[in-house]
Amino acid sequence: MDRFRMIFQYFQSNSESVMNGICGLLALASVKMYTCFEFSCPCLPQYNTVYGLGIMFIPPVALFLCGLILNRQSLVMLEEWRRPQGRRKKDLAVIRYMCSSILQRAMVAPVVWIIVTLLDGKCLICAFSSSVDPEKFAGFANTSPVQVQQLLAKVPCKDDELMRNNTSRKAVSRYLRCWSQALGWSILLILIIAAFLARWLRPCFNQATLLQARHWSNYIDIEQKIFEETCCEHSRLFAHKCILYFFQSMRREIKLHSFNLTREGEGVEGEEDLLRGITDQDQVNKLLKMWYYEKPPLNVSQATQR
Amino acid sequence: MDKFRMIFQFLQSNQESFMTGICGIMALASAQMYSAFDFNCPCLPHYNLAYGLGILLVPPFILFLLGFVLNNNVSMLAEEWRRPQGHRGKDPAVLRYMFCSMAQRAMIAPAVWISVTLLDGKCITCAFCTSVPVETLGNASHPSLSQGEMKRILARIPCKEIYNGQELIANEVAVRYLRCISQALGWCFVLLMTTLAFLVRSLRPCFTQAAFLKSRYWSHYIDIERKLFDETCAEHARSFAKVCIQQFFEGMSTDLVATHCHLPRKATADAGEAAEKLLGITDRGTMNTALKSWHRCKPPLQLHPPALPSSNGWAGEGQPPTHPPAPRRETAAYYSRV
Secondary structure, eight states: OHHHHHHHHHHHSSHHHHHHHHHHHHHHHHHHHHHHSOOOOOOSHHHHHHHHHHHHHHHHHHHHHHHHHHOHHHHHHHHHHHSOOTTSOOOHHHHHHHHHHHHHHHTHHHHHHHHHHHHHOHHHHHHHGGGSOGGGSGGGTTSOHHHHHHHHHTTTOTTSTTTTTOHHHHHHHHHHHHHHHHHHHHHHHHHHHHHHHHHHHGGGSOHHHHHHHHHHHHHHHHHHHHHHHHHHHHHHHHHHHHHHHHHHHHHHHHHHHHOOOOOTHHHHHHHHHHHTTOOSHHHHHHHHHHHHHSOOOSBOHHHHTO | OHHHHHHHHHHHHSHHHHHHHHHHHHHHHHHHHHHHSOOOOOOSHHHHHHHHHHHHHHHHHHHHHHHHHTOTHHHHHHHHHHSOOTTSOOOHHHHHHHHHHHHHHHTHHHHHHHHHHHHHOHHHHHHHGGGOOHHHHSOTTSSOOOHHHHHHHHTTTTOGGGOOOTTTSOHHHHHHHHHHHHHHHHHHHHHHHHHHHHHHHHHGGGSOHHHHHHHHHHHHHHHHHHHHHHHHHHHHHHHHHHHHHHHHHHHHHHHSOGGGOOOOHHHHHHHHHHHHHTTTOOBHHHHHHHHHHHHHSOOOSOOOOTTSOOOOTTTOTTSOOOSOOGGGOOOSOOOOOO
């Protein structure tokens, strides 16, 4: 339990770690999903390709969308992109930075699925067994084209009566699996080389702009969190005051009949400060609207001179 | 639990220890990946060699690059290499040290993969089954087969269930022969790697240990400085956001009816504390200039007493550099290879 808590705390320490943690969890979930999924090739001429390619490409799209949904930063980025300019200029470099970091993290789980699929081989065998050249394999060389298509379509099904002990089936299966694994390793190699080059070459281009974009994207995230916390605090006090006034007015009515003076009035002052003068629904609504339409400029020099 | 916490904290303490941890995990992952991977020799004449050697060499290359990609020091090294000189000199010995230390760690997982592959034997059996010496191990005087036909038969050696050349050469004989060679290669490789590691470790103190100590110190320094800078920026962003939001709320309340414009006492105290943490940077333009100068012109490695006005590189770009960074100038020849 302790171990889990420590790992959890490490990942919570900043929002980038949280996102990396989610990204890793999705990748693990993707592998687990693949191993649990019972792949069952239909072994019929046209259905094979559709099924095989469908299993290879549709779950990655779903995983990609999951990656975007689970990432809090995508909402923050969308909001920053669509907000009216107001008194704070928009910096496209920051939005681009946030977008690229979100997309990179969301792409990990789909890529893991595709690579695991290719290294396993079942999808490609199912999808392309009918497209193999029958001349290469002794068992299929001398049969009519229609029959060859039917036989080749049954290659992925080991337990079919026609295919059970057919050595040519094993040869075709082996041949396709070899191609599938080669493709998988090649894709992995290309991606790793691309990631390596990106890591090495990035400081060579515009490092200063990158530092700025990273700082301000972090700032926008923190500001949003602090704003939400401040609003929560404010609404709690607002509700508290509302209920206090309600009880006070009830008490006032009772006082008329019983002359009991109470001393709660003094405790209220401290909290009034925290309400910062916003004390009714219209004011709260106006405040929230202003926050969206006209964010304050990034200049706090007046506050620090007090 | 305490032991685990100690190990966790030790590994977190600096980037090098962290990378050692990652490197160990990758070595284990590499062995696990090999056992999970379903090796599937195609048993066709030209495909065998390509497949076998591909499985032997491509994943180690991927693991090597992955070792670099996962290492945060890579971008630190590239940044230190490419940054403009500014007020702080650059020391190639430090860059070399950082690069060598990263490369050493990145080599462990590929070495594990290659050793496991060779000791297991399937790759070499698949790749070189067509080159088995049939004259010595089998029956070369078998009714004449063309070269192509013989290659096709030999290519099926790894696939026992479709092998049909039992009269030419027995399957077990060929497999045993190839596996023996593979394991011999594997053990030689392990021996070579451990000998190299031993030599590197034991001979290093014989050559310029002083220069090595300096490089190691400054490379740790650059790592820590970058982390602290990031933390300071995050802290600054937090204080900036707090004050910005305070101002926003105050601005709203002063817009409203007069009865609501009392300045909250607590908020002023908060604003004062947050304002101190802002370190004098109070608007976007100044922050951008600060970040740009951090990259273009890092401050010299010379701490001044607090009474003097700030002599950070970015505060006054017109000031001439005060002292050259003396501790980092090295004239000793540096022969260490790590």
